[in-house]
Amino acid sequence: MKTLPSLACCLTLVLLSACGENFLDRDRIGQSDENLFYQSESDAMLAVNAAYSRLNFTQQNNNRMWVFGDVVSDDAIKGGDATQADILLLDNFSIFPDNENLVIQWSLYFDGINNCNLVLDKVPSIAMDEGLKARLLGEAHFLRAYYYFELTKLFGPLPLYTTVLDPGQLRIPRATQAATWALIEQDATAAAQVLPVAYSGADVGRATQGAALALLAKAYLFQRKWQEVLTTVEQIKALGVYDLMPDYQDNFRVATENNRESVWEIQHVSKAVPPQGNYLNQFLAPRFYGGGYGFNLPTQNFVDVFEAGDPRLDFTVGRAGNDFFGEPYPSNKLYSVTGYTAKKYLEPQSRNADRPIADGDLNYRAIRFADVLLWEAEAQAELGNAAAAEVPLERVRARARAQASDPSALPPVQGLSQADMVQAIRHERRVELGFEMHRYFDLTRWGVAAEVMHAAGEAGFQENKHELFPIPQTEQDLNAQLTQNPGYGD
Structure with a gap:
């Protein structure tokens, strides 16, 4: 079913996917009039599967969150050869609204949002098992929250689409940042109320209650709602299903995917039709x-x-x-x-x-339990509770210490002032979560991007501009109500 709420890709038909052995290993069923399609429980399942499809790092999706999270930061440079010149422009902070990576990411995730809206619009009227229906709607709420969360990290306030609109209705202005966060919180909360704690068999990898709570906690983290972070992290821990893997490397092996440290994991399957491998x-x-x-x-x-x-x-x-x-x-x-x-x-x-x-098999671990523990540590430290922050921080460091040839090289972090504890946690995030597409967004949410990038020799970084990326020019051309981010032309 052909779906892009990006104005560049307005749709009236939807591209759906058929279930296979794994919910990502599926066959396209072509184009179908949506009024004829949404009739059965199977149709509902297929529609939700399609809502997952824009998450993946496949060649078809060309997902570029690794560029925005890692390459743009002080952790990495573009590399490669002379191709992908627009990535080099991002790396050098020579960033303009016509950069193809911006267009790719905006269109990809708004496509995912529209697929979610189709589920939320159409599935409620299908006669089917009510428990399964509630779960599928919860998955759609979670996925919409996730797509919007990833987009607001990049672009700030967004146009908020919560239902499928005719092409002529898509030209709406950006909402406020507060309204954008409110929708993410609302969707994540709705998902957490109905999603199961875990799945079995072919459904492993679908959004869970823990994933929804983690997304909610992360939204609070980005807004500096520290007490809400702590409350939600306690709910995640109370589920009793998450822990650190003893071997750090098990988070990046095919054989140990969807393990107890994985809170939200984006699935990849090699040799699938259509391709679902990790490019x-x-x-x-x-x-x-x-x-x-x-x-x-x-x-x-x-x-x-x-x-x-x-x-x-x-x-x-x-x-x-x-x-x-x-x-x-x-x-x-x-x-x-x-x-x-x-x-x-x-x-x-x-x-x-x-x-x-x-056509790689490795899943993307979008949220690990180590990340959740570091949110807890950060929230405690920011609230002035340095001693309380030591506990989750030590859980993360203790694993690394246990795998070190000389455990004394990684002593416990103890007795620090509030300011020093905040810095210790920021250090730990960088080394624990390096190259997992988080670094640049950590720098911007902490308000230290200019300081850090300039210290790393990135003279092109401009404070109060490059913390956000520009709205793609293609979208502004189609929607005059989309204002541009500061410093990019409007």
């Missing part, structure tokens, strides 16, 4: 490594921030002399101009023997 397996792999493109290269700045002996450095970064999926990582900088490669979303070459390298 980051090619885009981020070094150029010597089975046809990789070598993008998103770690900086020396990132490598140097790790405490000596922190095992997470080598779990995150390939570097000369170290094992790289069973091979020695080469020192030849033709492969990486920084000498480093981000490892978390790569797979061994042996897994590419019977598939294209861009």
Whole structure:
């Protein structure tokens, strides 16, 4: 079913997907008049599956959140060859509204929002099991909240579509930032009230109650609603299903996907029709490594921030002399101009023997329980409770310590002032969550992006401008009511 609420892609038909063994492993069923389609329980399931489809890092979606979260930050540079010039422009803060990456991300996630709205508009009238219906509507509420959350991180206040509109009705202005957050909170709350704690079988990977609560907590975090963060984190912990994996690397292996540390995980399936594989397996792999493109290269700045002996450095970064999926990582900088490669979303070459390298199996761990614990620590520290912040912070550091060759290299963080504890938690976020697409958004929400980027040599960063990205020019051309973000032309 053809759906884009992006004005560039207004729709009246919807592209749906048919269920397979896994809910992502599905066949397209072509175009169908939506008035004829939404008739059965199966139709409802297919519609919700379609709402998930814009999350993935497939070649078709071309999802660029890794560019905005990592490349634009002090953790990485573009890398690769002379192609993808618009990524280099973002990396250098030469950012204009016609940058193709902005167009891609806006259209992709507003497409997802429209798929959610189709579910929320059409599924309530279908005669089907009421318990399943409530769950499917909860999934749609969660997904809409997630798409809007990711978009507001990029663009700030958004036009809010909560129902399917005719093309002539799509030209609406941006809502306030407060209204944008309110919708995200409302949808995440609605989802948390009806979604199950866990799934089994082919449904593993669908949105859960814990995922909805985590998204709600993260929305509070970005708004600095510290007490609400703590209350919601306690609800997540009370579910009793989340914990840290003993081995940090199990968060980035196919064999241990959807584990107890994974709160919200975006699924990928190789050799599916249509393709559902993770294209980051090619885009981020070094150029010597089975046809990789070598993008998103770690900086020396990132490598140097790790405490000596922190095992997470080598779990995150390939570097000369170290094992790289069973091979020695080469020192030849033709492969990486920084000498480093981000490892978390790569797979061994042996897994590419019977598939294209861009058809990776690895899921994207969008929210890990380690992240949730660090939200708790941050909220406690910001409220002045430095001693209380030590507890969740220590849980995260203790795992890294247990995997270190010299555990004394990572001592507990104790007895700090409030200001020093805040800085310790920010450090821990960087090393624990490096190259998971969070860093730039952490810098902007903390209000330190200008300070940090200038210290990293990014002279092009302009304060009070580059904290947000510009609204795509294509959207402004089609909707005169869309005002531009400050500094980009309006």
